[in-house]
Amino acid sequence: MAETVIRADDDLTTVINVFEVEAAKQGELVSVLTEGADKVVRHRPGFVSANILASRDGTRVVNYAQWRSAADLEAILTDPAVQEYGKKAAALGKPAPSVYSVVSVFTAS
Amino acid sequence: MAETVIRADDDLTTVINVFEVEAAKQGELVSVLTEGADKVVRHRPGFVSANILASRDGTRVVNYAQWRSAADLEAILTDPAVQEYGKKAAALGKPAPSVYSVVSVFTAS
Numbered sequence: 001m002a003e004t005v006i007r008a009d010d011d012l013t014t015v016i017n018v019f020e021v022e023a024a025k026q027g028e029l030v031s032v033l034t035e036g037a038d039k040v041v042r043h044r045p046g047f048v049s050a051n052i053l054a055s056r057d058g059t060r061v062v063n064y065a066q067w068r069s070a071a072d073l074e075a076i077l078t079d080p081a082v083q084e085y086g087k088k089a090a091a092l093g094k095p096a097p098s099v100y101s102v103v104s105v106f107t108a109s
Numbered sequence: 110m111a112e113t114v115i116r117a118d119d120d121l122t123t124v125i126n127v128f129e130v131e132a133a134k135q136g137e138l139v140s141v142l143t144e145g146a147d148k149v150v151r152h153r154p155g156f157v158s159a160n161i162l163a164s165r166d167g168t169r170v171v172n173y174a175q176w177r178s179a180a181d182l183e184a185i186l187t188d189p190a191v192q193e194y195g196k197k198a199a200a201l202g203k204p205a206p207s208v209y210s211v212v213s214v215f216t217a218s
Binding site: 001002003004005006007008014016018030034037038041042047048049050051052053054055056057059060062064096098099100101102103104105106107108 | 110111112113114115116117123125127139143146147150151156157158159160161162163164165166168169171173207208209210211212213214215216217
């Protein structure tokens with residue numbers, strides 16, 4: 001089973017995209033993001049991971065994505081197939097993406 | 110070095126808290142969240158991980174936290190020491206927390 005690893009100072013480019021969504025459309029938005037990750041995004045150069053989370057109150061979907069470099073991220077943003085899935089997702093919920101660096105990680109014992 | 114693992118259907122309770130922050134205060138907010146995770150939160154029952162990320166544009170800080178169960182999360186929300194750090198953080202940036210389940214995970218190769 002696929003496992004994503006988060007480490008402090010991992011030198012990856014992390015994108016966290018928080019979608020606001022109507023609860024009735026949350027499942028469909030999850031499906032679009034999952035299909036886009038599976039069919040398109042994971043095959044692109046520099047892809048490390050995509051992690052799709054659904055809020056338990058139904059009003060949010062998060063895509064937590066890791067890329068090898070900022071240049072790899074830039075490249076996919078202009079990729080037509082990626083843009084197509086981005087448009088499908090934006091038709092279902094309001095995206096709010098930001099690019100992050102991991103500063104600190106704490107785990108149990 | 111601490112490593113956080115994300116798996117689909119991991120049965121954890123994940124809290125993603127996205128803080129909006131003025132760029133001049135981003136470093137201080139990261140420090141408060143890191144200190145709170147280190148001194149208080151990681152010692153609480155059911156703690157799995159806390160991951161603090163800073164947006165490269167300076168305007169966001171994310172705390173991606175994993176708990177063993179929803180009950181463990183509920184318990185820390187009424188913990189006075191946790192609340193103290195929550196207040197310090199909210200004085201520096203505007204928090205927007207939601208509780209999530211991981212639906213799907215894709216990793217390279």
